[in-house]
Amino acid sequence: MLAIIFSIFVFIFSFCFYARKYNNPYKLIFIFGKKGAGKSCYMVNEMLKHLRHRWIVYTDMQDILIPGVRIIDSRQLAEFVPEPHSVLFLDEVGITYDSRDFKSFPKGLRDFFKFQRKYKCKIYMNSQAFDVDKKIRDVVDSMILQTSILNCISISRPIRRSITLTEPTGDQESRIADKLVFEKVWHWKFYWMPKYFKYFDSFDAPLRDEIVYRLSEGDNERTS
Numbered sequence: 001m002l003a004i005i006f007s008i009f010v011f012i013f014s015f016c017f018y019a020r021k022y023n024n025p026y027k028l029i030f031i032f033g034k035k036g037a038g039k040s041c042y043m044v045n046e047m048l049k050h051l052r053h054r055w056i057v058y059t060d061m062q063d064i065l066i067p068g069v070r071i072i073d074s075r076q077l078a079e080f081v082p083e084p085h086s087v088l089f090l091d092e093v094g095i096t097y098d099s100r101d102f103k104s105f106p107k108g109l110r111d112f113f114k115f116q117r118k119y120k121c122k123i124y125m126n127s128q129a130f131d132v133d134k135k136i137r138d139v140v141d142s143m144i145l146q147t148s149i150l151n152c153i154s155i156s157r158p159i160r161r162s163i164t165l166t167e168p169t170g171d172q173e174s175r176i177a178d179k180l181v182f183e184k185v186w187h188w189k190f191y192w193m194p195k196y197f198k199y200f201d202s203f204d205a206p207l208r209d210e211i212v213y214r215l216s217e218g219d220n221e222r223t224s
Contacts, residue, residue, distance in 0.1 A: 033146030038154025078108035
């Protein structure tokens with residue numbers, strides 16, 4: 001009996017070891033969470049980890065302060081591709097690839113995200129909601145929800161995404177739909193956010209002129 005169990009164990013282990021070479025590391029991971037939830041901290045942690053594992057790291061976070069990271073304009077992806085074995089970190093994609101601006105979404109960007117695995121690159125992108133263009137939403141492999149505790153501890157909760165068929169109801173036909181399920185608690189990760197604040201400016205924002213205003217007549221009366 002023990003010999004049979006041992007043989008089954010060896011077979012499963014050998015098969016898993018053999019199948020490793022067919023693993024696809026070139027995923028598109030979408031990170032979402034409210035302001036201050038730790039999305040950028042999570043991305044910085046992943047940048048440092050990928051650099052240690054000799055990935056080529058790109059980001060459109062213009063204020064990033066990590067040696068070796070290549071800073072780009074993500075709009076370049078409509079025409080150009082990164083080197084093989086690269087990982088891209090794209091910030092606030094709900095602005096860059098707004099779901100409501102789908103008519104002006106470049107075909108070159110659509111093709112890049114469709115052929116991402118063929119280009120041998122991995123992508124992490126974040127936004128405050130799942131508000132990126134549908135052409136990107138359709139090719140997202142997995143998702144992560146970021147939340148924070150006391151603005152200093154960030155919790156990453158992975159979400160498993162799969163495709164399912166809905167049952168027909170009333171006058172609606174069955175259709176293909178996403179099935180989203182939180183991974184078990186042992187897959188969650190906790191981050192001490194202040195550890196990563198030195199690598200980026202959390203309050204960095206595009207420059208704008210200050211708003212024009214005038215004092216109300218009531219203010220003039222009080223100062224006279």
